[in-house]
Structures are given as C-alpha cells and as structure tokens.
Amino acid sequence: xxxxxxxxxxxxxxxxxxxxxxxxxPDIEVLSRGICAQKGSPINMKASDTLKKKLGITISHxxxxxxxxxxxxxxxxxxxxxxxxxxxxxAGLQSVHTLKEFSGEGNGDISDPFGSDSRVYLETFEExxxxxxxxxxxx
Numbered sequence: 001x002x003x004x005x006x007x008x009x010x011x012x013x014x015x016x017x018x019x020x021x022x023x024x025x026p027d028i029e030v031l032s033r034g035i036c037a038q039k040g041s042p043i044n045m046k047a048s049d050t051l052k053k054k055l056g057i058t059i060s061h062x063x064x065x066x067x068x069x070x071x072x073x074x075x076x077x078x079x080x081x082x083x084x085x086x087x088x089x090x091a092g093l094q095s096v097h098t099l100k101e102f103s104g105e106g107n108g109d110i111s112d113p114f115g116s117d118s119r120v121y122l123e124t125f126e127e128x129x130x131x132x133x134x135x136x137x138x139x
Contacts, residue, residue: 001139002029004070005099006087007079010034010063011044012114012121014079017099017128019051019059024136031074033066035083044114046121054125066091075139077102080109103131 005017014032021030042048043061051057066076068091076096078084087096101107110131113124 002031002074003139004066004074004076005030005032005079006035006066006076006083007032008034008036008083008112009041009114010037010065011041011061012047013110013112013124013128015043015059015061016047016051016125017077017079017132019055019057020125020129020132021136023055023057024133025139028139031070032061033064033070035065035086037063037065039064044121046113046116046118049118050121050125054122054129075102079112081107082109099128099131099135103134105131105134 003021005014007014010033018030018032041063043059051059071093076093077099081098084096084098087093098107099110110127113120
C-alpha cells in the first residue's frame with residue numbers, strides 16, 4: 001500500500017503527516033507532495049522543529065509536486081477540499097479524499113500553519129497526529 005499526503009506547497013502539513021504515518025506504520029510506503037510546490041524547497045523550519053519536539057525526529061525533505069506516476073494505485077489524502085477537488089477534476093484521480101473525510105471526521109480542512117507562530121504548528125501537528133493515528137490501524 002502507498003499513501004500520499006498532499007497539501008499546497010509540500011513544506012508544512014504534508015511533510016508532517018508523512019513523518020507521523022512513517023512513525024506509526026513503518027511498513028507502509030508514504031510520500032508527501034504538493035499541488036503547487038516550489039521544487040526543492042526544504043521543510044518549513046517550524047514544522048521541522050515541531051516534528052523534533054513531538055516525535056523526536058529530524059527529517060530531510062525536498063518539496064515536490066504530485067506526479068501521475070506516483071499517484072497510480074496510491075491512496076491520496078489531502079489537507080483541504082480544494083486540493084481533493086483539484087486532483088479529481090484536473091488530474092482525473094479517483095482515490096482522493098481529504099484526511100478528515102477518510103478518517104470519518106467530516107469534510108473540513110486542516111488549516112495551513114504557514115506564516116503562523118510555533119503554537120499553531122503544534123496545534124496542526126496534534127490535529128494531524130490524531131487523525132492519522134485513527135486511520136493508521138485501518139490501513
């Protein structure tokens with residue numbers, strides 16, 4: 001099984017989600033991608049600091065956009081409805097859900113912490129962790 005987390009720039013939410021699922025389920029292939037990432041951008045420093053604080057890990061990350069080849073056969077979980085809708089409408093992908101809808105927690109968005117203070121990154125991490133922990137046992 002392959003799971004791909006998708007957000008906008010692939011520097012905050014999706015890399016955090018990738019790190020969380022990798023920690024919880026090292027047996028699953030996990031990637032993170034963006035829909036308009038600046039290729040090669042590193043993980044946001046506050047996102048990186050949050051992962052170090054909460055999971056005790058440091059990740060090496062380089063932002064990438066989702067490709068058709070990667071998406072083939074993967075479960076794609078987006079951070080926002082607009083990401084899901086874009087991937088379904090313009091990329092023709094079918095196995096795309098928001099993380100919240102896939103976890104049974106409704107159809108809301110996970111807010112982008114970009115530009116916020118460290119407290120918001122911690123809140124985003126906690127939200128991601130709780131949702132991913134819920135689905136990790138079902139994957």
